[in-house]
Amino acid sequence: MIALAAAAALVLVALAARIQSRREAAPDLPPAAPAPPPTLAVLPVRDEEGNVVPCVESLLDQAAKPVIRVVDDGSRDRTAELAAGLAAASERVEVLAAGPLPDGWRGKLHALAVGMEHSDHPWLLFTDADTRHAPEILARAHAAAALHQLDLVSVAGRQETRGLGEALLTPPVFAVLDALLGDWAAAASGAGPAVANGQFILVRRRALEESRGLEAVRGAILDDIALAAELRRQGWRTGFWRAGDLLRVRMYQGLAATWRGWRRNLAGIFAGRAGAAAASLAILLGPVLGLAAAAASQRWPALFLLWAGGAAASAMLRSGSGHSPWPALLYPLDALATASVLAAALVDLRRGRLSPWKGREIRVGS
Numbered sequence: 109m110i111a112l113a114a115a116a117a118l119v120l121v122a123l124a125a126r127i128q129s130r131r132e133a134a135p136d137l138p139p140a141a142p143a144p145p146p147t148l149a150v151l152p153v154r155d156e157e158g159n160v161v162p163c164v165e166s167l168l169d170q171a172a173k174p175v176i177r178v179v180d181d182g183s184r185d186r187t188a189e190l191a192a193g194l195a196a197a198s199e200r201v202e203v204l205a206a207g208p209l210p211d212g213w214r215g216k217l218h219a220l221a222v223g224m225e226h227s228d229h230p231w232l233l234f235t236d237a238d239t240r241h242a243p244e245i246l247a248r249a250h251a252a253a254a255l256h257q258l259d260l261v262s263v264a265g266r267q268e269t270r271g272l273g274e275a276l277l278t279p280p281v282f283a284v285l286d287a288l289l290g291d292w293a294a295a296a297s298g299a300g301p302a303v304a305n306g307q308f309i310l311v312r313r314r315a316l317e318e319s320r321g322l323e324a325v326r327g328a329i330l331d332d333i334a335l336a337a338e339l340r341r342q343g344w345r346t347g348f349w350r351a352g353d354l355l356r357v358r359m360y361q362g363l364a365a366t367w368r369g370w371r372r373n374l375a376g377i378f379a380g381r382a383g384a385a386a387a388s389l390a391i392l393l394g395p396v397l398g399l400a401a402a403a404a405s406q407r408w409p410a411l412f413l414l415w416a417g418g419a420a421a422s423a424m425l426r427s428g429s430g431h432s433p434w435p436a437l438l439y440p441l442d443a444l445a446t447a448s449v450l451a452a453a454l455v456d457l458r459r460g461r462l463s464p465w466k467g468r469e470i471r472v473g474s
Contacts, residue, residue, distance in 0.1 A: 109402065109405070110407070110409055110410050110413065112410070113402065113407075113414045114413050114417075116394070116395055116398055116414055119417075120395060120417045120418055121417055121420055121424070123421065124283070127283055127287050127425060127428070128425065130286065130291060131292065131350065131428050131429070132428075133293060134296070134350040135292070135293055137248040137252050137349055137351050138251040138255050139248065140247035141247055141250045141251040141254060144171075144247045144250040144251075145230050145250065146174075146230060147174040147229055147246060147310070148174060148175050148223075148224065149167050149174040149175065149177065149232075149235060149246075150177050150220050150233065150235075151164065151167070151176060151177065151178045151223075151235055151237060152181055152206070152215075152216050152219030152220055152236075153179065153181065153187050153191065153219075153237050154180075154187070154215060154219075155184055155187060156183070156185075156237035157186040157187045159237035159238050160178065160191055161190055161194065162240060163235070163237045163238070163239055163241075164178065164191070164194050164201060166239070166240045166241040166242075167235070167241060168198060168200060169241075170241065170243055170244075170245070171243050171244050171246070171247045172246040172250065173200070174233060174246060175200050175227075176201045177201075178194070178195070178202070178204070179204045179206050179222055179223040180203065180205050181206040181219045182206065188205075204222060204223060206219040207222065213327070214328070214331060216306070216331060217322055217328075218326070220234055221323070224322075230312065230313050231310060231313060232313055233246060233310050234306065234308075234310075234311065235307060235308055236307045236357075238358055239265065239308065239355060240355070240357070242353070242354040242355065244354070245308070245351065245354040246310070248351075248354070249261045249308070250310070252296070253310065256296070256345070256347055257345060258298055258345045259314075259339060259344040259346065260309060260310065260311045260312070260315065260335075260344065260345070261310045261311075262304035262305050262308060262336065262347070262348050262349070263305060263307075263308040263350075263354065263355050264305050264348065264350050264355075265307060265308065265351060265352055265354065265355025265356055265357050266353070266355065266357070266430045267279075267358070267431075269358070270361075271363070272363075272435065273362060273363025273364075273367075274361070274366050275431065275432065275435045276441060276445045277366050277367065277370055277445050277449065278360075278366060278370075278431075279422075279426045279429055279442075280442050280443065280445075281449070284388055284446065284450075286429075287388075288377070289348075292349075292350050295347065295348040295349075296348060296349045297347060298347045300348070302333070302336040302339075302340040302341075303336060303346075303348040304336035304348060305332055305348070307357050308355055309332060309335070311335075312344075319342045321338050322335070324338045328376075329372075329375065329376035329379060330377060333377075336348075352429070371452050371453050372453070372456075372462050374449060374450050374453035375454070375456050376462075378453065378454065378457070385454055388450060389447055392444075392446055392447040393443070393444075393447050395417070395418050395440065395443070396443055396444060396447075398410075399411055399414050399418075399440060402414060415440075418440055418443065419437060422439050422443075
């Protein structure tokens with residue numbers, strides 16, 4: 109059993125090393141364009157009183173000087189009030205109400221559609237309230253679009269975590285996502301799969317309007333990936349970049365919100381990908397079953413080898429995504445938590461109803 113445990117540990121470390129090498133090979137966004145084209149930043153918000161002000165302030169600090177439209181999607185807290193205060197303080201900030209949600213539309217997509225109306229800006233930036241943007245990110249995204257003749261540029265930022273609950277789940281989930289993505293260089297240039305991150309999508313207005321992109325994906329579970337795929341299907345070019353030093357995001361706060369959020373997102377990511385889901389569960393749970401077997405048979409050297417391999421792989425992946433490596437010492441708790449969330453997401457897909465979002469039910473196919 110010691111030989112099997114050693115082999116399994118080596119496999120885990122090798123998989124982690126492969127993911128990390130691809131991360132390190134990801135190209136940087138090119139230097140900022142000297143005169144970025146006019147851009148309208150559309151920020152949909154719903155119950156974001158803790159996020160709307162710092163997010164808009166980071167957009168106001170952009171070297172590219174976008175006009176910012178905050179679209180309130182029926183907030184039940186002070187979000188609309190705070191956004192109005194931002195608009196009163198800066199002529200570059202506008203506030204709109206999304207209005208009633210039409211049948212067949214997801215709330216965020218409808219808010220984006222409302223936000224881009226009655227504007228002639230040739231480029232649109234779609235972003236989320238939990239983002240914090242470095243001053244040069246928009247100008248550098250424009251430079252990436254020019255370099256590779258892209259019609260959509262999306263950016264993956266650094267996902268911040270606080271507390272053990274967030275730290276257990278978020279870094280390993282992103283390791284799974286990076287494994288699914290594969291080659292970052294191909295993704296950036298537009299040669300890889302059609303992938304996007306709704307936290308930062310810079311899109312050419314003409315491409316969006318001519319493809320009727322928002323309307324085409326209005327009911328999608330993961331609207332960002334669906335939008336990139338739809339534009340790509342119609343002949344437009346999309347690119348996906350890794351830029352953890354330019355975009356910071358804290359997606360979920362606390363264990364419960366992190367669990368619900370990733371349960372919903374993983375359902376969208378693995379919809380129609382049964383093979384990838386099965387492979388991910390096998391990689392996550394296989395070593396855990398080995399640990400249980402070693403403990404039951406009191407084969408402590410084998411148990412230690414498996415634990416050491418899993419902890420080393422976890423620490424490597426956490427450091428590579430900008431997170432503290434120390435929660436890796438709790439392996440296999442992080443692997444179990446990630447597998448549990450993925451399994452719950454697959455159950456949700458099967459029953460056709462996902463984890464709700466801010467009071468709104470999400471049905472698959474609706």
